[in-house]
Amino acid sequence: MRGANSIKDQSLIKRLLPCTLHILLPIPLLPIILLSLYFYPFSLPSSPPTKLSPPSSTSTPLLPSAEKGYVCDTPCDYSNGRWVRDKRDPLYNGTTCATIKESQNCIINGRQDSSYLYWRWKPNQCHLPRFEPNTFLQLIVNKHLAFVGDSLARNQIESLLCLLSTVSAPKRVHHKGSRRWYFASHNASVSLYWSPFLVQGVQRSNTGPLHNIVHLDRNEKWAKDVHEMDLIVLSVGNWFLVPSVFYEGGKVLGCLNCEGLGYTDIGFYGPLRKALRATLSSIIEKKGGKGNGVNVIVRTFSPSHFDGDWDKEGTCSKTRPYMKEMKVGEVDEEIRRIEMEEVENAKVKAKEFGGFSLEALDVTKLSWLRPDGHPGAYMNHFPFGPGHVQNDCVHWCLPGPIDSWNEILLEMMKSQECRLSLVNLSSSH
Structure with missing residues (x-):
């Protein structure tokens, strides 16, 4: 430019x-x-590129200071609003970002309708700014941001990497236990820990068990790295919807859709609550016990949009957001309610320790209103031909509606940083 x-x-x-x-x-x-x-044409000298201050152990994000008379913004409910037209192009596309998973690169895979790219989320209570990559990077100077969870966590981190790469190229680095990227410009790390249950579990597969095996009270491997995490974004839900056997205290607690195994079917709401509660308690105890706080954000459930069953040629072919009030499905809303309640329960426990911030990134409604934002058949390159066409109506195209999740995440991080600065300022006087 x-x-x-x-x-x-x-x-x-x-x-x-x-x-x-x-x-x-x-x-x-x-x-x-x-x-x-x-x-000998005359030309104006171009503006020098913005120079990034080298990070140091005392670097802090460039945010308004309470000492200068600024106050933190009033908290906003980003979950309620509507999608409105936006003529601006996305910050990145399928060719400018190298980290997009092939199955979410919808335009490159042949999707000709691009209208789904030109909408922005408008909360009812406040303004949601466009994602500002430099601000985000300033907020994670010398820090480790970890996404923990399922494939929606992977979808979100890939969106974030694309947004950040518009100003600073991440370098993939080797790390045992996670996929990790390093931003040398800010000495910042961003990681993805695959953990679809958050707690210890084995996923069902064609070559392994035909149902998930989930230990609701045991830490997953990622928990050993909690001490080095400064911000954790948790993503959970989808893997609890498939046949599972749930364990607690080493004994079978019950199961979900496990005919023939002789166990009591207890559904998945209770096990999901137990897994999330155990995870949040473990984080609080590991960090709080050492006097080292952490910011934790639970991203709420992202609804799918299959017209029909996902494994029986279900599709999602809509090309516009829902423009009228559409009630979130009963199951989706109940999962969201459990997640919101467990965040509030964890806040009570976290009060025993200092430096903690726990919030919910509530994307359930805004995601439900975007049936047009999934890859659908374009999870594969030019998919239409002989044979069965599989559709992906769970994950999101990149770029696409999921970029709004990271816009809200940035605003939440700014608010967290401001509140923490005010606390530190008051304690120093």
Whole structure:
């Protein structure tokens, strides 16, 4: 863009400068001046690139300071609002970002309808700014941001990496236990820990068990790295909807859709609550016991939009958001309610320790209103041909509606940082 601006500047100079010279200089000199401009064009010096301050152990995000009379923004309910038209192009696309998972690169895979890209989420109570990558990077200077959970966590982190790569290229680094990227410009790490139940579990598969095996009271492997995490975003839900056997205290508690195994079917609401509660308690105890706080955000359930069953040629072919009030499905809403309640329960426990911030990134409604944002058949490259066409109506195209999750995440991080700064300021006086 800087090069394009420079060309425009030169073009403007060439149009305006002769007129100015005609007024300011004697007429006989004008032909000489014009010839000089033609052979030796004048150009404005381009603005120097923004220089990033080298991170240090004492670096802090560049946010308004309470000492200068600023106050933190009033908390906003980002969960209620509507999708409105936005003519601006996304910050990235399927060719400018190298970290997009192939099955979510919808336009490159042949989707011709691009109207789903031109909507933005407008909360009822406040303004949601467009994602600002430099601000986000400043907030994670010298920090480790960890996404923990299922494939929706992976979908969100891939969106975030694309947004951040518009100003700073992440480098993939080796780490045992996670997929990790490093932003050398800010000494910041962003990681993805695959843990679809958050607690210890084995996923069902064609070659393994035909149902999930979930230990609701045991930590998963990722928990050993909690001590090095500064911000944790948890994502859970979808894997609890498939046949499972749930354990507690080493004994079978019950199961979900496990005909023939002889166990009591207890559904999945109770096990989901237990898993999330155990996870949040473990984080609080591990970090709080060492006097080292952490920011934890639970991203609420993201509804799917299958017209029909997902494994029986269900599709999602809509091309516009729901424009009228559409009630979230009963199951989706109940999962969201459990997640919101467990965040509030964890806040009570976290009060025993200092430096904790727990919040819910409530995306259930805004995601429910976007049936047009999934890959659908375009999870594969030019998919239509002979044979069965599988649709993905769970994950989100990149770029797409999921980018709004990270816009809200950024606003939540800014609020957390501001509140923490105020607490530190008051405690120092």
